[in-house]
Amino acid sequence: MKNGLEDVVAAETQLSHVNGEAGQLIIRGVSLDRLVEYARFEDVVTLLFKGLLGHVAGTVELGRRLGQKRAEVFTHVLAIDDALLQLPPVDIMRALMARLPDGDDLDTALLLLAAPAVFLPAVLRLKRGQAPVAPTPALSHAADILAMLGAAMPNSREVAALDAYLVTISDHGLNASTFASRVVASTKAGLTSSVLAAISALKGPLHGGAPGPVLDMLDAIGSAENAQTWLVQALDHGERLMGFGHRVYRVRDPRADALKAALQQLAAGDLAYRDRIQLAEAVEQSALSILKVRKPDRPLDVNVEFYTALLLDALRFPRDAFTGVFAIGRMVGWLAHAREQALEGRLIRPRSHYVGPLPQQAA
Secondary structure, three states: OOHHHOOOOOOOOOOEEEEOOOOEEEEOOEEHHHHHHHOOHHHHHHHHHOOOOOOOOOHHHHHHHHHHHHHHHHHHHHHOOOOHHHOOHHHHHHHHHOOOOOOOOHHHHHHHHHHHHHHHHHHHHHHOOOOOOOOOOOOOHHHHHHHHHHOOOOOHHHHHHHHHHHHHOOOOOOOHHHHHHHHHHOOOOOHHHHHHHHHHHHOOOOOOOOHHHHHHHHHHHOOHHHHHHHHHHHHHOOOOOOOEOOOOOOOOOHHHHHHHHHHHHHHHHOHHHHHHHHHHHHHHHHHHHHHHHHOOOOOOOEOHHHHHHHHHHHOOOOHHHHHHHHHHHHHHHHHHHHHHHHHHOOOOOOOOOOOOOOOOOOO
């Protein structure tokens, strides 16, 4: 038995490959560094959906249909009442998605892909006492998300940064939420059931809940001069340094570099945020130096959460919404894995090893 299914191969997939030893992520045959440099989110959707959801037209046509689905799903925003609005953003988003039909075709997949991109900005505006902004179907997915969030047209740097984020986190092997999606799909339940299971797994603090505390850590450190002392004291008290270490990667997480590059381009014209990046870089350097000495037997490097937090903060998403933004990008991976499992896999039914008491034997 391997607790946590460590090193257990549970599926064959053509969707993504994570090489933790080499620090490499391949999505449908394309390395992440190439993908994030040239692709928009719609390109990745086309890439991942190909062959799994019937005929997927080119990126332009898919983008047009996805825009239509954003407009269609906006009607469900009317279901947000005062009681629902008291919940965390990701829980409201999940509740609204449970209203959607549970099909297994491209139409359903695009509706589910559109849903969190529409629901999350609407929820965040309502929590601020503002009216939701309707989608603009002609915009790209990333541009429309930002327009619905801020009620103004985003600039090209902001759109490029969010696109880079959505592409970077679109898929990542058999992580907990993707596995949950595949387990449900293996029962022949629909796509909505599968992605609801994935969102439920994602919201756990050991999976999708870590980017926000990275900002809490940077706020507490305050300046580059305080980094060394603060980090040493945190480790002395047994605290975890947020944004460092990964279950799979034994070297630097390649997604961290992709997001750092996107953040630097976004902040190029913002002196205040460049200071924030310099603080983050100082914390990164200090943390890596300390961890190398304090935990020499554990390969701990920067992971995706570190620069995710800074990028989403620069795009003006509140910290309690970071898990929901992650779901917007990972939805395409969940959907693709669910379809792959439904088409090619068996019912997932592992065994357990009983370690409880046995009934007493009669004398």
